[in-house]
Amino acid sequence: MLYNPPSPLEVKVLTRRFGLANSASLETYLANDGYLALRKAIAMTPEQILEEMKASNLRGRGGAGFPTGMKWGFVPRNSPKPKYVVANADESEPGTCKDRLLMENDPHQLLEGMLIAALAVDAHAGYIYVRGEYRYLIEILERAIAEAYERGYLGGNILGSGFRFDAYVHTGAGAYECGEESALLESLEGKRGIPRIRPPFPAVAGLYQCPTVLNNVESYAAAPAILRDGGAAFAALGTAKNGGTRLYCLSGHVNKPGVYELPMGFNLLRMIEEVGGGVRGGKKLKAVIPGGSSCPVLKAEECDISMDFDSLAKARSMLGSGGVVVMDEDACMVRAAMRIMRFYAHESCGWCIPCREGTLWLKKILMRLEEGGGVSSDIPLIGELARNMLGRTFCPLGDAAAMPTIAFVEKFREEFEAHLNGGCQCPS
Amino acid sequence: MTLSAELEARFEKLLKSYPPGRERSAVVPMLLYAQDELGAATAELVEEVARRTGITPLQVDEVVTYYSMLHRRPLGKHHLQICTNISCLLSGGAELWGHACKKLGIGNKEVTQDGQFSLEEVECIGACSWAPAVQVNYEFQHQMTPEKLDRLIESLRKAG
Secondary structure, three states: OOOOOOOOOOOOOOOOOOOOOOOOOHHHHHHOOOOHHHHHHHOOOHHHHHHHHHHOOOEOOOOOOOEHHHHHHOOOOOOOOOOEEEEEEOOOOOOOOOHHHHHHHOHHHHHHHHHHHHHHHOOOEEEEEEOOOOHHHHHHHHHHHHHHHHOOOOEOOHHHOOOOEEEEEEEOOOOHHHHOHHHHHHHHOOOOOOOOOOOOOOOOOOHHHOOEEEEEHHHHHHHHHHHHHOHHHHHHHOEOOEOOEEEEEEEEOEOOOEEEEEEOOOEHHHHHHHHOOOEHHHOOEEEEEOOOOOOOOEEHHHOOOEOOHHHHHHOOOOOOOOEEEEEEOOOOHHHHHHHHHHHHHHHOOOOOHHHHHHHHHHHHHHHHHHHOOOOOOHHHHHHHHHHHHOOOOOOOHHHHHHHHHHHHHHHOHHHHHHOOOOOOOOOO | OOOOHHHHHHHHHHHOOOOOOOHHHHHHHHHHHHHHHHOOOOHHHHHHHHHHHOOOHHHHHHHHHHOOOOOOOOOOOEEEEEEOOHHHHOOOHHHHHHHHHHHHOOOOOOEOOOOOEEEEEEOOOOOHHHOOOEEEOOEEEOOOOHHHHHHHHHHHHHHO
16 A cells, blocks of 8 residues: 655656555566566576676665675675575664555565575575564565465475575564664574674674675665666666665655655755655755654755765765655754654663663753753763764664764754753744 | 464464574564463463473563563553654654543553553654554554544444
C-alpha cells in the first residue's frame, strides 16, 4: 500500500513496482523483470558481479554511505568458514520510513538483492533482521520467502544452477542500537544488542564470527536493477561518486510529506518546494535535518545543496538514512534538540560510559532549558559535554547524539539564550 | 510449560532457522512471539526459552531487560503506542500523547483498571512521513488527530 501520492519528479527504479496490483507477489514480480538479474548473476563470475556493483557507485543506504561493492569485496571468499548475508531492516533512525515501503511493496526485490550478494561472496544462508514493531512486514516477507522456495528461487538448487541459498526472517524486539551493524549481530546471536569493537569488521568476522555481508534493505534492493541494467546505467542516474537514486523520507512542516525516490544529488530546496509542495501554511523555512536525527541540522540558507554524501559532508552534516525533516520559522530548536536527545538517552545501550552518561546529562540540561530552569553556563556546557563524547565510543551512537546537538547550539545559539528567561515561549 | 500448537510450531521453525548449535539466536523471536500469546515474558516463559535454547535463565533475563518491547507484566488488551519523536513532534505528536493520557486517565506504560488499554510514549516507529503515528499492538495508524484517536478508542472499547 502507498501512503502518499507519488511525485511527477520521481525517478522510479527501486519503487517501479509500487502501486501495481499485488506488488508484493511473486507473480507481479516476475511479470515486471523480477529475478532477471538473478539469472544474469548466476551466469557471471563473482568478480564480474563485484565489478558491476563497484561501477554502480552505490553507497550504503543505511546512513554511512560506504561503497557497497567495495564492502562485498572485503569478504574473504576462500574462507573455510560459512558465510552469511544479513539485511538490516531494523529501520529506526528518527525521520526514516523507507525500508518499510520497500519490504511492504516489493519483498522479492530485497530477496533478489540478497541472492546476488550471496553469489558474489559464496554465502548460503541469509537473515533479514526486521525491527519488532514491523510485524506485518515479517508476515509479508515470510510469504515471499515461501513463494520463492516453491518456485526454485530459494533452496538447494536455485534455478537449476546447483547454488544453495536459504533465507530467514528474524525479529528484533525494540532497540535502536540494534540498527548498528555489530550490535545487530549480537542481537541476531540471541544476546543484548551491544556493539563489538572493530576491527575485525563483519566482512571478516560477523555473524557467529564468520564472514558476513551486512547491508541496509535499500542497498540490497538496488542490486537487481544494477545487475539487470548494468552498473554504469545506475551510476549515471546520480552524480559522480554517488550513483543511482535513493528514497527520501520528507517529513515535518511540508505540504506533501511522503517517501519519494529521487536521483542522488537532487537539490534540497527544490525537494522541499517542488516535491514536498513547499513549507506548510506558507511559512518560511527555518531549518532542515537532512538525513535522520543523527545528522547535524542545516539552516535555511544552507539548504541550497545537492543531496549526496559528499556535499552534505562538506557542509558538516550527513546524508544519513534519507530522513529529511523540515522545520518552519515557528519551530523551536531547543525543543527539537531536547526531544532528539531524549531519544538517544533512551536508546543508548549503556556499554560505553561517554555515551551512557553523556546522553543522560545532555538530556537533563536540554530539558531544564526547555522548561525554564536553565542557567547561562548550560549553553557552553552542552558543547563541552557533547565534544567529550565524540570518538570515544565503540559504536557511532555517541557521535550520532553529540553531533546534531553541537550543531543546534552553534547554529541557533540565540534561541538557547532566549530560553534562559522563563523557558520556551516559541509559537509551536 | 504447555504452549499452543501454533506457538509450538513457531518455536520449532525458529529453532531450525539457525545453524546447529546456534539455537540461542532464536531467543529474542521466541520471547516476542510467546509474549504476544501469553501477555508477558513471565518467569516461567524465561525458564522454558532457556531450556529450549540451551542457555541459562539468567542469559534469557538479560535479553528481556534489554529490549523495549519485552515486558514482564501484561499490558492492556489494546496497547496504544504514540510516537513523539521529531517528525511526529512537529506534527502534533506531543499534543496527541497528552490527549491520550487524559482520555484514558493513565500515564506511560500504565494499564486502565479494566485491563482494556495501556499507553506508551514510543520512539520513532517508522511512519515519519505520515505523522503523527500511533500503533495499536502491531497495527499502524497514520496522520492521527485527537478526534481520530477518540474514535479509535471508542471503536476498540465497543469491540471489547
